[in-house]
Amino acid sequence: MTEIIDxxxxxxxxxxxxxxxxxxxxxxxxxxxxxxxxxxPKVKTPAVHKLEMGxxxxxxxxxxxxxxxxxxxxxxxxxPLSMFYTEGICLDLSHKGLRELIEPHEIENACIKAGLKIKxxxxxxxxxxxxxxxxxxxxxxxxxxxxxxxxxxxxEQKIAAFGVETMSPGVPGVSNKEVHRICGELNFxxxxxxxxxxxxxxRGRFRFIGLPLKIKxxxxxxxxxxxxxxx
Numbered sequence: 459m460t461e462i463i464d465x466x467x468x469x470x471x472x473x474x475x476x477x478x479x480x481x482x483x484x485x486x487x488x489x490x491x492x493x494x495x496x497x498x499p500k501v502k503t504p505a506v507h508k509l510e511m512g513x514x515x516x517x518x519x520x521x522x523x524x525x526x527x528x529x530x531x532x533x534x535x536x537x538p539l540s541m542f543y544t545e546g547i548c549l550d551l552s553h554k555g556l557r558e559l560i561e562p563h564e565i566e567n568a569c570i571k572a573g574l575k576i577k578x579x580x581x582x583x584x585x586x587x588x589x590x591x592x593x594x595x596x597x598x599x600x601x602x603x604x605x606x607x608x609x610x611x612x613x614e615q616k617i618a619a620f621g622v623e624t625m626s627p628g629v630p631g632v633s634n635k636e637v638h639r640i641c642g643e644l645n646f647x648x649x650x651x652x653x654x655x656x657x658x659x660x661r662g663r664f665r666f667i668g669l670p671l672k673i674k675x676x677x678x679x680x681x682x683x684x685x686x687x688x689x
Contacts, residue, residue: 657685
């Protein structure tokens, strides 16, 4: 039996977005009443919505060209699909508090505790429980994050990507810029704003899928990330 666990946030108007990124706007572009020629309807039943939002909205993946000016041309549509269809593991770092940094030895210890090894091409998800504790609250912007050393260590394992529940992989103003730089240099990426990672703890390996939209020249894309367990 196949079990599919949804790891993606809902996209809706007014949802939290990172700093000065575009706010989400969703309006009815066409209604069924309009299509059916109903004049002055009391309600409008959506037939087509108009979406306005940035590439880095909700659960999304960053393209390599997002990591720095030197990576111009390495857009989301040019990244191999194999980066987004991988084996995955989820590591328990839920003891980390607000704006606390995650060091390489803590990733290694979490692997040992879970009886897992990071393999080449993996997607490594980092569970901090920040989403359930703080989503859309006063501390949503203050989640834990990895250090530059941890980003380098993960890149040295030749993973495809890692994923976090927070709006940034590093702690803003401390390690976030460096984490992005290292991802670009080592040619791997990360997912942000993931949910339901608690459902993956102590479950072992799974199939991870986080396919992006094929945005020409895109710096990233929202994804419908899932973990799949086959029995």
